[in-house]
Amino acid sequence: MTEQNPLAEGAESDRRAPPCVLVVFGASGDLTTRKLMPALAELADGRRLPAAFCVVGVARTEMADEDFQARMLADMDKPSAAWESLVSGFRYVAGDYSHPDTFAALKRVLAEVHAARGTGGNVVYYLATPPQVFGEVAAALAAEGMSKPEDDGSFVRIVIEKPYGRDLGSARELDAQMHASFDESQIYRIDHYLGKETVQNVLALRFANAIFEPIWNRRYVDHVQITVAESLGVGHRGSFYEGAGALRDIVQNHVLQVLALTLMEPPATIDAQGIRDEKVKALRAVDILSVDEVGNEVVRGQYDRGWVEGGEVPAYREEEGVAADSRTETYMAMRMQVDNWRWAGVPFYVRTGKRLPKRYTEVAMEFHDVPHLPFGRKDTRGLGPNALVLRIQPDEGITLRFGAKVPGQAFRVRSTSMDFSYGAAFMEETPEAYERLLLDAMVGDPTLFIRTDEVEQAWRIVDPILEAFADPSFPVAHYQAGTWGPREADRLLDRDGRRWRSP
Template sequence: MSSNTTSEPTIFIIFGGTGDLNARKITPALYNLFLDGWMPKQFSIIGTGRTQLTDEQFRKNMLDDINQFSRSGKADKEKWAEFEKNIYYQASDVKDAETYKEFGKKIDGHNAEWKTKANVIYYLAVSPNLFPIIASNLAKAKLAEDKLKTRIVIEKPFGHDLDTAKELNQLLSSIFNECQIYRIDHYLGKETVQNIMAFRFANSIMEPLWNRNYIEHVQISVTEQLGVEERGDYYDGSGALRDMIQNHLLQLLCHVAMEPPVSFNADEVRDRKVDVLKAMRKFTPEDVRMSAVRGQYGSGWMQGKEVPAYRDEPKVDPQSNTETFAAFKFFVDNWRWQGVPFYVRTGKRMHQSSSVISIQFRDVPHLIFPTEAAESWQQNRLIISIQPEMSIRLQVQAKRPGIDMVLNVVDMVFDYKGTYSQQAPEAYETLILDTMLGDQTLFMRGDQVEAAWELVMPILSTWQHKKSLNFPNYSADSWGPEAAEALIARDGFNWFTLPVNGKK
């Protein structure tokens, strides 16, 4: 999130204004930005959807959403009264080009009232199949012609595969310039993810160690206790590889593996991320067999409640071959990382909900201490926890108090709650503000999206053409299929997990 910057008058047009994403994330983010003084003095929020609502009804719905989902709690009456004056609703069918004329009238009306030309942000919080339709209709209505004042925000998934991602990129590029397109990945807006760059590039002690000479391997794990719940129709056509690996986890990997950028310029940072994706070793069919694991959860018990198997979830094919778990061993073939494995995993109905990056350093070249002094010896490890806690821990060996020389692992910890009194902004607040300010540093560029798809396509193709015969292969409340443990154990390592109540 930028600071000391005032955004220009802005009009938000939220397609999918009556949807769940707007309710849970976008509306609360806009309100919190308003509370914290980041919204421009002149702004307008125009929600749109097929439901027939008045402005007053839509405002009431937004208030309910804020009261339920905002990090700041229930809305203050005076602040809300000030905020809601800027909220409007326009019922529309996004497939009908004629309805876009109404948006044009509202934009012109605000510009006349404010006596300036406002920035216009089209936020597509809708099903991916509507992205091309909305973009094309904006062009037909001549609502995307001002390249300096118009921006479009695209939620993931950006394409279903490489071909559809390229098609969408080509369509958007025919209407907008790349500097107008904001492909949003909320993971990149999380405070701890942003802090990876600060930790690496603002501290001289880290960069000399950040390479194959000192780092033995890297793990990136994003695990969820939740199942697919009511998202079965979407998820069954997607799976863990498309839903999480292709975007979220590969972006985390890029943050860890990227070369130092020359500056914090958006394209300079994104160039370095693309370099990582292009350097990653492509999978052959044999690599898929040896270095990729897929899984699907069965039934079980979660926190004292019985939960169904994936194939028994609503709107899921009873014979589904969709993976709810995926784990891989990647390599980045360049001078910095040659030979260092990057282990990546994600899954649903796992034992713990967490997002963690673990960087294990190589062992000391010679152990001078007697065996009894180092019984609990452990290699140094840097742990970046994105959730549930936000922290960075460096695990080192230290002498235990006492007469004897006994070594213990101790943590050198930076955590947000213990260090800062103010509440960290939600990821969507950071990303929406950056959109208003025209800062694309935390957004994916078109070539970056395509490079990520190119990397995963051989895996997708192999899995699609070879049905798994052992699904479901892990139970709810477990750490995934046994093959995932074998994947990392073959190299002499084990998956790192955050301690829960003092226990792993």
């Protein structure tokens, strides 16, 4: 199959999925109803799905086709006619993944669907199950001869949800299991952050403009701050979160992906290989801490009771499914260094946390001061460093902060900003991340999916931190819910003479 390049000019209007079947494992779960089905409904409404398209749900819950269809309709707020019509063709297979019968039944259903719907043997498997069964499902598909396409130009792909492993060792193990059944070119490891418009816009901003790239380096950039803040706590996912923590849940994937796009060199071409080669090169340049250095560069935090968005919230240790003496981090901050010509000596400060004052994600680049400020101290009291802020969510856009004269007789200079807002600048609707990525997987474009070497490199960066955290004497700094994190995180920047931005 030829690959379409979704980032290329002109590809937008004719981007449609080819005839295919989407097989969703874990079809009774939260991700399926909250993300995948709404994304498919948007694609259906936008006429991006062909007539020859079908969903086959697979899960252990007993359901007939009609029950599954009813569920996929009931979970949608206002189902459109296009969605109702699509859902009426959905099929469902109930069964345990450890049982070959499940896959034999799936094979029969797929054969029926291909024959009845003209989907041409094209299949995209989506693993929306808990990660412990990823390898098992892949192996069972291979055992039934369902992991490779026929020799007739059809395709078989597999989309894998995060988390991709728990550390470097388990990620490699999972890779070995996946590669035993599928070629790397068939594997689409999803990180929904890469489906966000503003994350992709980092590429446009950097590589389609002459004015940013010349200053995108150590000569002009003083430091970079990446913030991924959530106001929510762990909700009902306490027991899941206990085994994850902010490092695995956010930093290893979303933060390092955004970091890679910020750090990378310009690729020769904006295609899957060009972009992923440069991203992995960038991640390889990130300085890997030794376990002994972690205490000095990383702050691990956990929220106590507090107030968020006007409501009183419990401490993490009081949440359902969380141990009363849990040491799992709901917050972490770290200082990273990048060892290459572009970034040597520029600190990258990263922080992420739950129960912070608001949901907010940004990459902020602060620039060096001018070499000489020809104004009096008093006249520049309101002047901060120049900053370029990529706002990833919510209110997606870009802010450029600079100094301007305050109107009046005196020559006072104060910081002000130019704002670009996605919502206001374009009439086009921004597709949801899952909508974008599902279509990419069906079209066969892996650009915004993570390649095996990227996953490995991300775990190499994270592994020493995990090892340090595993030591019971590693401090857990507590912070009140509704604040911007523990004081220890402020000290991480204080000692460098810098401060966290206040979003």
